[in-house]
Each structure stands twice: as structure tokens, then as C-alpha cells.
Amino acid sequence: MTTHETHERTFFGHPWGLATLFGTEMWERFSWYGLRAILATFMAASPAQHGLGLSEQTATAVVGVYGALIYLVALPGGWIADRLLGPRRSVFWGGFVIMCGHISMAVPVTSSFFVWLGLALIIAGTGLLKPNISVMVGKLYPEEDDGRRDAGFSLFYLGINLGAFFAPIVVGWLADGDRWHLGFSAAAVGMALGLAQYVLGRKHLRGVGDEPNMPLTPEHRRRALRHVGLAALGVVVVMAIWVATGTFTIDRFTVVVTLVILAVPVVYFGYILTGSHDLTEDERSRMKAYVWLFVAAAIFWMLYDLAPSKLLFFAQNHTDLTLFGVHINAATTQSFNPLFIMIFVPVFATLWVKLGRRVSTPQKFAFALVMVGLSFLVMALAATLAQGGRVSVWWLVLVYLIQVFGELSLSPVGLSVTSKLAPQAFKGQMLGLWFISISVGDAIGGQTGRLSNVMSDPAYYTLLALMAIVAGIALLMFTRKLRHLMSEHHEPATPPTR
Template identity: 50%
Template sequence: MPTVPVSAASVAAPPASPAPSGRTFFGHPRGLATLFMTEMWERFSFYGMRALLVLYLVAPVAKGGLGFSAGTGLAVYSVYNALVYLLALPGGWVSDRFWGARKTVLIGGVVIMCGHFLLAVPAEGSFFAGLGLIALGSGLLKANISTMVGHLYPDRNDPRRDGGFTLFYMGINLGAFFAPLAIGTVGQNVNWHLGFAMAGAGMAVGLLQYVLGSRHLSPESDTVGSPLPRSERAGLLRKCALWTGLAVVFYAVVVGTGSYSVGWLIWPLTVVGIVIPVLVLVRMRRDRELDRADRDKLTGYLWFFAAAAIFWMIYDQSGSTLNVFATDSTANTLFGFNFPSSWFQSLNPIYIMALAPVVAWLWIRLARHDRNPGTATKFAIGLVLIGASFGVMMLAIAAASGGAEVSPLWLAVVYLVQTVGELCLSPVGLSVTTKLAPAKYTSQMMGIWFLAVTVGDSVAAVLQQLLGDSFLGTASFAIQGAAALLAGFAVLMYRRTIKGLLGDVR
């Protein structure tokens, strides 16, 4: 998911002092160049490492990998991805209560860089510690950097605002496009850990230019929106220390008794990735301070949340299940040119850059003729397309039966169908999330949207652990594809009911 959404906080940011004037960045505030480059290099490190992650996990020890089974490797990948989006929720809270957006992004970037360099150390313990740091740092950075883009435009009606976010998203997808080409090549053809080190170096470059260009950012990015009183900080630190201590003691006992396996990490984190989003949604829905209209809107939003979770459950397997298929069953040769299997990870961002303007133009053109599909219909289209992509994968698996290697065009088509589905669902989901947010939860709703990714990836992790290597079989693709198709038809069938719950939101 290369696109990073505009946070609710950025949409609703109050007027502030304008950023320093002077030279501009394509007619935009100079600070946009700083944030553009920071996010580009962060995405370079994130997607470069992600292109290698599952391949390294399942590669035989003799070839420098960790030698995990396919099911375990896929589950580790899914849990890691789920944590990245789960931690975006507290990442926004830390900015609001402690550090402010600018400092939080800086600290998040440093934590990410350290995590990547830990991956470069050839030891399983440091590897998983590095993954944890990258997830933590990504949560801090992801939750706040889009907000800082919004801070550059104090006037919410500034006509440059949408264009600024468009340029920002271009940086995201540029980083995501080049990362597998560079890091994937080095990691697969030279050394896994050198590839991970390249990801750390990319983040270091992003941090350097962030520090050098920070003077161009808006003063509002230094503001701590709702500082946590000192009287409450001590209690919070005690709770954190207590839970951390309990976790350390628990895992010390597990290791000390010789019972430890990677499952002791995967299963608890998977459960957390499902339980926490459910608890957050239930608490919000039962809030008695909300009026009937807001509760109805949240009920309608549950449809979109569930649909998005199913969508991301399949979509996020692009870097895991499809990556393994690309390595094991795809002829990585086209027109006589050989390339590493990780290069397939560059297809999605280039498709996005090519097709996003086309899809945006299509919605506008349909709206002019009063034929623009509603939010529920667009979600249904996205679900049907993501389900259909796994239908194509079933055909590819059939073509690869008996150990044959299929044409890379199979995966090119799968990624194309998934990208069109993403463009139908993801931007619409971001928009409806901000529009449905009750006033009390305006700043939290974008974090709720991220939680749909967490749930989807956590459910995938459960299936991957239960099914093991058979998760890569035809039956698994058929079940998941059918689930997405049924969900799409359900949303389409009940679209009028959903529309009624949304009230005045369209």
C-alpha cells in the first residue's frame, strides 16, 4: 500500500502561522520539498526491506536465510505489517501529548534506521528486534508526516493544498518504485544483510535532509496539541514499565525452559492485532456522549471497515504470498532480460502513478453526468477486483503445476487488477473516514482506518499459521477470492441500507 493517507488532523488543522516564505517547491511552500524527500526515502527503506523480508525468512540456511517454513514466514510478514499500522494509532497520540509532529517524525525516523541496521546483523535475535523497531518507528512517522504537510497550508481553502498532497504522494510512490529495484537486487543477488543495510542507509539519507530542511517547516509542527499533565505522566510510565516487565519475565521463562519458538511471538501479536481494533470500535460505538446520528454513521462505517479488512487481507499478500510465487514458480525473464523476483514489487507503485490520475478523472466525468457511483458501490468494485485477482492467481498456479515456471505476465496482470481495486477503495475509504468522524473522534478516525489493515493482516496471519505451506495452494486462493467476492456483493446488495445509516454523508 504505497499511498499514505491524509490524516484527519491535517484535514482539520486550525489556521496557523504560515511557513517561512522564499523559494518555493513547484509553487508550493519550501517545506514540502523536505517532507517529500523524507517520505520518499522512508518509503524506499520500507518497501526495499519488505521486498526481501519473506524471501529471507523462507530461504534455506545454506543460502543465508532463516530457513522458516512458507507458512511461518508468511505469518511473520503479516504480523509485522499489522503492527506497522496498529502502532500508527499511538504514534499520533504521542505527537499530540508529548513531542509534537516534527520531533515525533524525527525520532520515528531514527528508530526505523536503527531497526534496518539491526536487520543487517546476521542473527535471528537482532533480526526480530530490528523488525520491532521498524514497526515502532513507522507508527511514529506514518501517523504524523501527512499532518505536517497539512500544516504547510494554514488556510484550509488554499487552492494549492490538494496539489501539495499529490506531490507528496508522488514522493511516496517514487520511493516504493525504486526500492525493490535497488535493494531487491543487492539483497537477492549479493547478500541479504547488505540489502537490509541499504534500507538503513536510505533512511539515514532521509533523516539528514529532514534535519537540514526542517527550518522550512511550519511552526505549527512543533506544537504539542494536548500536552499530558505531569501528574499523569508518572502513572503512565509506571503502567508501561509494568507491562514491559511482565512481557520480559514471561519470555525469559519461555526461553529458559527451552519452550521458545517463533510461534510465541507470532500468536500473541496476531491476537493483539485483532482484539485491539475490535475493542476500539466497540468503545467508540457505545460512547453515550454521541448522538443517535453519530452512532448510526459509525454503524454504517463498520461495513466499510469490515470490507477494507477483507480487501487488505488479500492485497497485502503482494509482498508475501505473491513474492514467494514469483521466486518459486515464475520465470523471471522477459524478452531475454533476467531480473530478481523482488522486482515485481515495483509494479504496484508504477501502476498507481500511471492510473491514479485516470481513475480520478473518471469519477469527475461520471459525476458531471450524475452517474458517479456511491461510496458503497466503489467499495464493492474494489472487493470484486481484489477477489478476481486471486481468481487469476488460481489460473497461474494451475499453469505452474508440475514444477513449470509461468510467464511473469501472470503476476503483472494480478498486480494490475489489484491496483485498480485499490484505487477504487482506498482513496474513497480515506475520504469517508474523515467525513463520518464524530466531532469527539476527529483526530482518531484516520487511526481507525489504519486498524482495518491491522485486522486484515492479522486474519491472514491466523490462516497462514493454521494452513502452513498449503496456504500457497489453489484451495486457499479460491477461499480468499470467494470471500472477497461475496463481501463485495453483500456491500452492493445492502448499499441503500448503508446509505441510510450515513445520513447526510455522501
């Protein structure tokens, strides 16, 4: 390190550019989790309450598809940065589009057009911002400086959870009393603050992410833009025809999107495993193991990401929203999860280091499935008690505590094991596949809300709980086989970056 670098301004011992990215991500997550904390209840509120008047089942499906698309568009977002814009401009334009989306939702009109437009803009903008801001964090450090890079990502992860913790409290308070658009406005202001900090702090990034990693030639750029334009036109035409037939509904749309999302990993895994692609026998073996880990992860997220829909409705309709003698609103319960994550991340990081190779990746995934299953057994008991009147909000506190134990057993190692098991020919693409497991889980989870039409809430929670626990036990039973397929050795845990 040069003398000049030694005396540069630092952020807790890290490059000051990390402060810029830390603040940008914190405010972006504030806007994302703030909206998520009130979206389902807004959609289910009646027009007299200034909501959309959807059923809780439809609202759950919409929130599930919305979350699923957020993770799915990270793949094209990463490609645009790598080939066209570069990470720095992708993050800026992503943040700008997200801000426009929140402004659209904040427009206090009775028409739902601005709501759907806002959600579409937020999805598109997040696809540009989310994957590329993490890339820029990594590029702040020399390639050989793994220790400081890991510590930098830990700080960055703290920013994510600070935004996630405060957003439901602030946005939920502002939206209380059916002031939904005021809550949406707070999310827009949050993204605007993050964008302003990003622009003002650009000089501290020292050129990181200015250029695409693998820019397209002018000819390839024209071809790519033409293909994207044709694809977009095709989607518009199909949607227009569907609407013109009079058969289009929000419910059917969420089902179609869910089926498309489900097809993505099926096609992708089929393409990898059925073609030659110069895969070695060892690489093919590892991919077979990864398929099972992918399914396990999707089942986990299917339950875990019902927090902003089914669990939020339970908080609103069936709990006494009093905590330590203070009244809270339903949205505030969405702050329990990031609070517990911030508390227990260092505990689990230390635990995995101490256990080392004695606990394998399949065992960690199995534990995560059992934990999220147990949390839903608690929900089943709470739902049973709620049939006689409102129950204590401490039931939800317990549910989120158990779920965080599961997340910290699965999420930190997800990207690591994906990178380790990826065939050399698909190394870069496979990292995006991990996020598709979240997308699949969110989409299916949203559709499970329809089960409430044919079964009671206690039965619903019990069914999903048993599904997760059985999957976890099955994974444990086949741990030895999976470890053989994976040729697994210990990988150090890194903080999750959702």
C-alpha cells in the same frame, strides 16, 4: 500573501518545506518497501543461503504480523506527538530508530537476534514517523487553503510511490545471490539519507510541528510515563515467563499477536456502540454502517497485502523472471504495484469526480473487493499452470494491475469516509481506526498462509478470491441500506497515503 512570501523559494509552487518532507518520506518508504521486498524470502532461505530457515508458511505469518504492527503503532505514535514530543521531533526520532533497525538487520551474523531486534525497532520508529509526517504536510498551508493542501498531498503521495517503485529494484538487486544483509544495508542508507535531508531542511519547515498540539502537564506526563513503563514491564515479564515454559515459538507468537490485533477493533466498536457517550441517533446509525465498511476494508487488505509474501514466493518459485527479454529477480515484481498506482491515480481521481454522487462509498468498496477477488482468480489459474512448470511473469503483472484498480477504489476514500462517519466525541481517534483495518487485514492474511499445509495453491487462491467476491456482492446488495444509515453525500476523492 505578502510580497516576502511571494518571492520565497518554492517546490513546484508549494512551500519549500514540502520538498524536505517529500524527500524524507520518499527515503523512508524506500527503506520500508526495500526491506519488505526481500524479508519473506530471506526468512524462508536456508541457513546455507544465509537465511533464517523458516517455512514459507511461518515467514508469511511473520511478514503479515510485521505489517499489521506497523499500522497499529501509528495510534500511540500520534498520541506521543500530540502530547509529548510534537510532530517534528517525533519524525526525527522515528527516522533515527528506523535507521538503527535497518542497521541491526544489516549486521552479517548467523544469529537471528539482530533480525528480530531490527524489526522491533523499525516497527517502533515507523509508529512515530508515519502518522506525524503527514500531519506536518497539512500544517504547511493555511487552514483555508484546501486546494493547495490537496495538491501538496498529491505531490507527497508521488514521493511515497517513487520510493516504493525504486526500492525493490535496488534492494532486490543488491540482495541477489543470498547477499541479504547487503540489501538490508541499502535500506539503512536510504533511511539515513532521508534523515539527513530532514535535519538539513529543518529551517524550511518554519516551526511547523515544533510543539505538541495538546501537551501534557508535568503531572500528567509523569503519570503517562509511569503507565507506559509498567505496561512495557508487564509485556517483558509475560514474554519471559512464556519463553521459560519452553512453549514459545515464532508460529505461536504470530497467532497471539493476530488475536490481540483482532481484539482491538472489537473492543473499540463495542465501547462506542454500547456506551452513551452523548452520541446522537444519527451518529450511532453512521457507526453501524462504518462497522461493515471496516470489515470490507479488512478483507480487501487481507488479500492485497499478501504481495510481499505469498505472491513473492510465487514469483521466486514458479515464474520465469524475464521481462522484455531482461532477467529480473523476484523482489523486482514488488515494483509493479507502485508503478501502476502512479499511472492510474489521475485517471481514477478524474473518474470519481465525473461520476460524483452516482457511485456511493459502499459501491466503491464493493468494486474494490471484486477486483482483488478477480486478481486471486487469476492467481489460481497461474498456480494451476505452474504445476506443469514455470509460468510467465506477465501473470503477476496482470494480477497487480487488477489489484491497483481495487486499491484506487477503496484506499482514497477510506480516511474520508472515516472522518465523515466519526461521532463528534471520537473524531480524532477514529482517523486511526482506518489504519487498524489494514492492520487486521495484514495479520489475518499472514495466517492464511497456513492453509497451504492442507490445500493446493490453486485451491488456496480460489478460496480467498471467492471470499472477497462474495463479500463484494453482499456489500452491493446492502448498498441502499448502508447509504441510508450513512446519510451519504459525495466526498471528493483524495490520494491514498499508505
